[in-house]
Amino acid sequence: MSVVTNTTTIGAIDAPSRRNTELMMMAFAIAISVFAYANVGLAIDGKLPSGMFGYGAGLILLGGVAHLVVRKFAPYADPLLLPLATLLNGLGLVLIWRLDQSERLIQRAETLYGSYSPDAPKQLLYSAIGVAFFVAVLVILKDHRILQRYTYISMAVALVLLILPVFFPAVNGAKIWISLGPLSIQPGEFAKILIAVFFSGYLMVKRDALALASRRFMGLYLPRGRDLGPIITIWALSILILVFETDLGTSLLFFGLFVVMLYVATERTSWIVFGLLMSAAGAVGVASFESHVQARVSAWKDPFSCYTTNGACEQISNAIMSFGSGGTLGTGWGQGHSDLIGFAANADFILATVGEELGLAGMMAILLIYGLIIERGVRTALAARDPFGKLLAIGLSGAFAIQIFVVAGGVMGLIPLSGMTMPFLAYGGSSVLANWALIAILIRISDTARRPAPAPAPSPDAEMTQVVRP
Amino acid sequence: MNKPLRRIAIFCGILILALLVRTNYLQYVRADELNSRDENRRVRIERYAHERGNIIVDGNPVTGSVETKGSDFKYKRVWKNGPMWAPVTGYSSQAFDASQLESLEDGILTGNDDQLFFDRTLSMFTNDKQQGGNVVTTLNGAAQKAAFKGLGKKKGAVAALDPQTGAILALVSTPSYDPSVFAGNSDKDSKARQQLLKDKNKPMLNRALRETYPPGSTFKVVTAAAALENGLYTGIDEPTKSPLPWRLPLTTGNLANEGNIPCENATLREALRWSCNTVFGKISDDLGNQKMIDEAGKFGFNKEIFTPVRADASVYPKDNRPQNAMAGIGQASNRATPLQMAMVAAAVANDGKLMQPYMVAERQAPNLDTIYTHEKEQFSQPLSGENAQKLQQMMETVVKNGTGTNALIDGVTVGGKTGTAQHGLNNSENPYAWFISYAKTDSGSPVAVAVVVEDSQANRDDISGGGLAAPIARDVMKAVIDSKK
Numbered sequence: 039m040s041v042v043t044n045t046t047t048i049g050a051i052d053a054p055s056r057r058n059t060e061l062m063m064m065a066f067a068i069a070i071s072v073f074a075y076a077n078v079g080l081a082i083d084g085k086l087p088s089g090m091f092g093y094g095a096g097l098i099l100l101g102g103v104a105h106l107v108v109r110k111f112a113p114y115a116d117p118l119l120l121p122l123a124t125l126l127n128g129l130g131l132v133l134i135w136r137l138d139q140s141e142r143l144i145q146r147a148e149t150l151y152g153s154y155s156p157d158a159p160k161q162l163l164y165s166a167i168g169v170a171f172f173v174a175v176l177v178i179l180k181d182h183r184i185l186q187r188y189t190y191i192s193m194a195v196a197l198v199l200l201i202l203p204v205f206f207p208a209v210n211g212a213k214i215w216i217s218l219g220p221l222s223i224q225p226g227e228f229a230k231i232l233i234a235v236f237f238s239g240y241l242m243v244k245r246d247a248l249a250l251a252s253r254r255f256m257g258l259y260l261p262r263g264r265d266l267g268p269i270i271t272i273w274a275l276s277i278l279i280l281v282f283e284t285d286l287g288t289s290l291l292f293f294g295l296f297v298v299m300l301y302v303a304t305e306r307t308s309w310i311v312f313g314l315l316m317s318a319a320g321a322v323g324v325a326s327f328e329s330h331v332q333a334r335v336s337a338w339k340d341p342f343s344c345y346t347t348n349g350a351c352e353q354i355s356n357a358i359m360s361f362g363s364g365g366t367l368g369t370g371w372g373q374g375h376s377d378l379i380g381f382a383a384n385a386d387f388i389l390a391t392v393g394e395e396l397g398l399a400g401m402m403a404i405l406l407i408y409g410l411i412i413e414r415g416v417r418t419a420l421a422a423r424d425p426f427g428k429l430l431a432i433g434l435s436g437a438f439a440i441q442i443f444v445v446a447g448g449v450m451g452l453i454p455l456s457g458m459t460m461p462f463l464a465y466g467g468s469s470v471l472a473n474w475a476l477i478a479i480l481i482r483i484s485d486t487a488r489r490p491a492p493a494p495a496p497s498p499d500a501e502m503t504q505v506v507r508p
Numbered sequence: 509m510n511k512p513l514r515r516i517a518i519f520c521g522i523l524i525l526a527l528l529v530r531t532n533y534l535q536y537v538r539a540d541e542l543n544s545r546d547e548n549r550r551v552r553i554e555r556y557a558h559e560r561g562n563i564i565v566d567g568n569p570v571t572g573s574v575e576t577k578g579s580d581f582k583y584k585r586v587w588k589n590g591p592m593w594a595p596v597t598g599y600s601s602q603a604f605d606a607s608q609l610e611s612l613e614d615g616i617l618t619g620n621d622d623q624l625f626f627d628r629t630l631s632m633f634t635n636d637k638q639q640g641g642n643v644v645t646t647l648n649g650a651a652q653k654a655a656f657k658g659l660g661k662k663k664g665a666v667a668a669l670d671p672q673t674g675a676i677l678a679l680v681s682t683p684s685y686d687p688s689v690f691a692g693n694s695d696k697d698s699k700a701r702q703q704l705l706k707d708k709n710k711p712m713l714n715r716a717l718r719e720t721y722p723p724g725s726t727f728k729v730v731t732a733a734a735a736l737e738n739g740l741y742t743g744i745d746e747p748t749k750s751p752l753p754w755r756l757p758l759t760t761g762n763l764a765n766e767g768n769i770p771c772e773n774a775t776l777r778e779a780l781r782w783s784c785n786t787v788f789g790k791i792s793d794d795l796g797n798q799k800m801i802d803e804a805g806k807f808g809f810n811k812e813i814f815t816p817v818r819a820d821a822s823v824y825p826k827d828n829r830p831q832n833a834m835a836g837i838g839q840a841s842n843r844a845t846p847l848q849m850a851m852v853a854a855a856v857a858n859d860g861k862l863m864q865p866y867m868v869a870e871r872q873a874p875n876l877d878t879i880y881t882h883e884k885e886q887f888s889q890p891l892s893g894e895n896a897q898k899l900q901q902m903m904e905t906v907v908k909n910g911t912g913t914n915a916l917i918d919g920v921t922v923g924g925k926t927g928t929a930q931h932g933l934n935n936s937e938n939p940y941a942w943f944i945s946y947a948k949t950d951s952g953s954p955v956a957v958a959v960v961v962e963d964s965q966a967n968r969d970d971i972s973g974g975g976l977a978a979p980i981a982r983d984v985m986k987a988v989i990d991s992k993k
Contacts, residue, residue, distance in 0.1 A: 375553060439519075
């Protein structure tokens with residue numbers, strides 16, 4: 039697919055850096071976000087929002103800094119990743135600001151917590167910190183292969199991050215938070231990157247053993263018992279997350295990520311079959327005794343059941359009605375009632391606002407933007423020259439894709455709902471920070487992959503070995 | 509490693525594709541169904557998002573909208589003189605939906621009706637707020653007021669029609685309720701409604717359209733019409749073949765008259781004047797059940813009537829002989845709504861032509877353009893013009909020097925019929941006082957009215973159509989005539 043991969047021995051091809059393309063796309067992404075902001079202001083108050091200048095300036099500053107850093111530190115990076123992330127982050131800010139204006143949500147906050155504070159300014163701050171993360175990764179991480187050195191440290195940190203929430207009180211039914219004073223962190227978002235790093239390092243070393251040392255049985259390669267260890271460990275860990283942290287999304291994400299990376303590393307389809315069987319067994323097993331999983335599944339089967347019988351489905355049914363009410367073209371920004379969802383309208387359920395106010399057209403656009411990011415990530419994996427980079431890139435993009443599918447599919451009633459956030463769109467500090475870091479790593483890998491190889495030493499007999507075409 | 513990578517790329521593509529298919533399914537295939545679900549609060553939010561159009565009487569709105577704070581619903585319905593107009597307008601509540609005109613004309617009032625599509629599209633481009641259209645009623649404010657005041661604290665109903673067009677001029681039901689008390693969405697509204705629903709006087713019942721009463725002696729007008737139409741008797745001043753006492757067929761009992769009145773072989777005119785049970789019971793028996801059903805049906809019995817608000821069907825049922833004879837004097841299983849009895853009076857007053865009753869004269873677009881005007885429409889012809897005029901003479905005698913003298917108006921010809929309908933087991937409960945009448949001027953009859961008073965407080969002996977109901981009818985007729993001057 040990629041031309042660049044096979045060129046290492048041929049010599050320097052002058053790969054275009056595409057930095058100016060990126061700049062144009064950035065300008066486009068920021069302009070769309072600023073127009074969207076103006077649109078919401080006009081729809082809700084009938085005038086341009088007062089914070090428009092600050093918002094626009096903030097976005098230009100963030101995007102500009104990110105672009106300059108890429109230009110300087112990763113000149114051959116993929117030109118689409120950064121603008122796409124910026125566009126999503128900018129649109130997300132507008133969506134959150136739009137929900138901040140909702141009388142219904144303000145009242146709800148005031149009756150529940152006695153006070154109300156808008157989320158958009160906080161999200162802008164998180165975005166700034168996220169971009170700072172992005173810059174830091176690009177500046178510090180000169181070569182992604184350095185991460186290979188931290189394979190087992192990554193694993194240890196990831197495990198700690200994943201297990202810690204068990205010791206903190208559940209927030210709204212799910213134990214996915216670590217609260218430190220005013221700060222609360224959703225460690226799962228960061229763990230996603232660390233786990234991908236660990237898997238890449240681990241599988242790079244073990245792939246041959248896992249791929250070759252196996253017996254054939256009924257057309258499948260059965261791995262040796264001792265090689266089953268890691269997959270069973272990860273499987274057990276996901277089940278534990280599901281049981282103790284009641285976090286369906288994270289559990290699915292880790293297991294899916296592991297199976298994907300294992301398959302890429304070993305090229306053995308049997309791992310996928312095993313993975314599917316194990317996740318099915320785990321899901322059925324847990325669902326048989328965990329009431330919250332059962333509740334989610336029953337709300338998924340009939341989202342309107344709670345209106346006739348007892349049960350909790352208001353959120354999912356409201357989200358589904360949001361999508362329906364949006365129709366093909368949507369009600370227009372600021373003119374829908376997606377805030378009826380109430381709790382988590384601007385976080386897990388932010389897609390419902392997109393669906394209602396931007397309609398089918400907007401939803402398809404947003405989903406395709408995510409699709410593009412994933413596609414650029416996979417392309418980076420294909421282009422990467424080293425197995426570690428390939429594994430890391432596919433791991434990160436795979437995690438991204440699974441997360442999109444789990445969240446969007448849950449909100450749209452395609453699969454049972456699980457509490458995770460739409461990357462960049464949804465409100466949440468951890469999510470924004472981790473996803474900016476994820477994009478930074480992908481950009482770093484793509485820079486390495488697309489960087490022209492150093493010119494080979496001039497060969498004395500170059501003249502004589504010239505290819506003569508008939 | 510590139511082969512599995514490409515497969516993973518396809519897998520990711522399938523994930524995104526699944527989401528795209530799902531969003532198409534939700535937002536395109538199921539959009540209409542989801543958008544109109546009962547659980548979807550947007551439907552009601554939308555209904556109350558704009559100022560609702562008004563229901564108009566005599567050129568002035570009897571409704572209004574006020575902005576509410578702290579609710580999903582921006583505008584709340586209010587009524588001017590709510591209890592008086594409630595039987596006409598119905599209610600429109602943020603929490604409890606709507607009824608009657610408010611519900612039937614919801615499309616016009618909210619501006620969502622298809623007929624207003626052009627206005628909506630236009631205002632979308634001119635960036636105007638969407639507005640509701642108006643519903644112009646046929647009601648006469650003065651008549652409505654007279655009827656409401658006349659009934660006062662008594663339980664009862666009044667229905668008045670313009671016999672020449674079928675326009676409803678008054679529609680009152682007491683005790684009534686103020687729809688404003690539960691127009692909102694708060695606990696207070698909910699409690700107020702609960703209280704109204706629990707009230708044993710049923711204030712939310714629209715007695716003028718939705719309650720059927722035994723019509724009592726007022727039904728004798730229909731029986732007389734049946735006698736004339738079927739040629740049983742032709743002259744109203746010829747003696748009828750009516751023995752006294754008259755035994756109810758197939759029974760051992762005599763049909764009694766109220767008091768000692770001259771009913772033996774009385775003429776039709778005298779029989780109606782004195783309200784002879786024996787004469788009309790025998791007419792009904794002579795004609796038989798089927799002919800009585802046919803004639804009552806021509807007056808509107810046995811079917812629901814849409815004004816457009818639905819009125820319950822009045823009943824003249826299939827029955828055995830004694831029951832049919834009793835039904836001929838408005839007792840037994842014979843039941844009628846006040847609107848139905850007003851239609852009877854109106855048909856007689858309009859020389860036998862019964863016009864379709866209606867209460868929506870016009871619908872207006874938000875810019876006040878008229879988008880619908882009611883064309884008057886004949887409902888049926890229950891009796892010939894000649895017979896109608898004979899019946900008019902009989903009814904006028906009742907008012908001039910019979911039981912209905914309380915309905916006399918100076919300088920106006922008035923025809924009427926009283927009724928005292930017995931009900932309850934063995935007539936244990938206080939009877940209903942009925943009065944139906946019409947007024948006539950040089951240009952035909954401008955008003956026909958039916959009044960029923962179900963007053964359990966009054967002394968039993970004082971209850972009579974002439975005493976309780978006729979003065980109310982007189983005031984309503986007078987109000988209509990005065991307002992035409």
